[in-house]
C-alpha cells in the first residue's frame with residue numbers, strides 16, 4: 001500500500017515505525033492476514049468523514065479513510081446545502097452545485113399561511129450527494145489521505161494502545177478512530193454506545209417531469225407543514241429534476257409513502273415521467289453518553305448531530321468533522337486528553353444549539369395549535385429568524401434564552417386574537 005500522508009512531529013513513535021505499513025503478527029483477535037497501520041482511521045466518506053480526514057492530513061497525520069461503497073454512490077438526502085454549511089466547504093464545491101436559491105417558501109397546506117424569505121446571498125445550494133461526497137473525498141485524497149473504497153468495517157475493537165478495525169477485505173490499526181459511519185454506525189454499536197435516542201424516518205424521491213411542469217415546480221425550494229403530523233414535506237429543484245421528500249419526527253410512522261403520495265397530489269405534482277424512491281433515518285438528538293471515549297470519536301450522524309428543527313445534517317456533520325480533527329491535532333493524539341478536548345469543543349460549538357433546537361422543535365412538531373397560533377401571529381418574523389440561523393447569523397439559543405422573544409410573540413398573538 002502506498003502511504004501518501006505527510007509525516008509530522010505529532011506522530012507517535014508507534015506510527016513513525018508502522019503508519020501505512022503492513023505486517024503480519026500478533027493479531028489480537030483480528031482475521032489473520034494483512035494489517036495496515038495509520039495514525040487515524042476515519043470510517044465513512046460522507047461530509048463528516050471526508051472533512052475530518054482532510055483536516056487531519058493537512059495537519060500531517062497518516063490518515064486512512066475507509067468507505068463501504070465505491071464512490072460516487074447515491075446517498076438518500078435532499079442535497080440542500082444551507083449557507084452556513086456551504087461556508088465550511090472548499091471553494092471547488094461550486095462545481096457540484098446544481099442550483100442556488102436566494103428565496104425559500106414555507107407553507108401551511110390548507111390554510112392561508114404562506115411565507116417567503118429572501119436574502120442577497122443564496123440561502124441554500126442544491127447538490128446531489130453522490131457528487132458532493134465524492135468531491136470532498138477526492139480533496140482529502142489529494143491532501144494525502146489514503147482512501148479505501150468498497151471496504152465495509154465490520155467491527156471496531158478498542159485496545160489500550162490502539163484500535164483494531166476488522167473489514168472483509170483487510171484489517172487496520174490506528175491510534176484513533178473517527179466514526180463518521182452514519183446513523184447505523186457500526187463503530188458506535190461495536191464499541192458500546194447506546195442507541196441514537198431520536199430517529200426521524202424520511203423519504204426522498206428523485207422525480208423527473210416534463211419541461212413545463214419542471215419549470216412550475218423549480219422556481220424556489222418549498223417546505224410544507226400539514227402534509228404529515230409532526231413533520232414536513234419539501235420540494236427541492238436540482239438541475240433537471242426534483243428531489244421531493246417527507247419526514248416525521250415520530251420514530252414510528254408506517255404510512256410515510258401514503259403521506260408522500262397524498263402530498264404530491266395536493267400540490268399538483270402528478271404528471272411524473274420517472275421516479276426513484278429512497279428512504280432513510282435522520283438522527284435528531286445526540287447519543288446520551290459523551291461523544292468520545294478512549295480512542296474513538298463520533299461525528300455527524302453517527303453522533304446524532306442533525307439539527308432538530310430543520311432535520312438538516314450536513315452543517316453539523318462538517319463542523320463536527322472539523323472539531324474532531326482539531327481535537328486530535330491539538331492534543332497530538334494524546335489519549336488522556338483527546339476525548340475531553342473533543343467533548344469540550346462540541347460543548348462550545350454544537351451541543352447547546354442542539355439542546356435549544358430540541359426545545360423549539362417540541363413546539364414546532366408536537367404542539368400544532370401553538371405552532372399555528374405562533375405563525376399566525378408572527379409567521380414572517382419566525383421565518384426570517386430561521387433563515388438567519390440558516391445563514392449562520394443567529395442561533396436557536398438566542399431565541400430560547402431571551403424571554404423577551406416569547407413575550408413579544410405572546411403580545412402579537414393576543415393583539416391578533418382581539419382584532
Ligand SMILES: Cc1cc2nc3c(=O)[nH]c(=O)nc-3n(C[C@H](O)[C@H](O)[C@H](O)COP(=O)(O)OP(=O)(O)OC[C@H]3O[C@@H](n4cnc5c(N)ncnc54)[C@H](O)[C@@H]3O)c2cc1C
Pocket residue numbers: 043044045046047048049066067068069075076077078079080081082151152153154180181182183185186202203204245279280281282299300301302306311312313314315317
Ligand atoms: C431523506 C433525507 C433527506 C435529507 N436532506 C438533507 C438536506 O437536504 N440537507 C442536509 O443538510 N441534510 C439532509 N439530510 C441529513 C443528511 O443526509 C445527514 O445528516 C448527513 O448525510 C450526515 O453526514 P455524515 O457524514 O455524518 O453521514 P453520511 O452522509 O450518512 O455518511 C456516512 C458514510 O459512511 C459509510 N459507511 C457506513 N457504514 C460503514 C462501514 N461499516 N464501513 C465503512 N463505511 C461505512 C456510508 O457508506 C457513508 O458514505 C437528509 C437525510 C435524509 C434521510
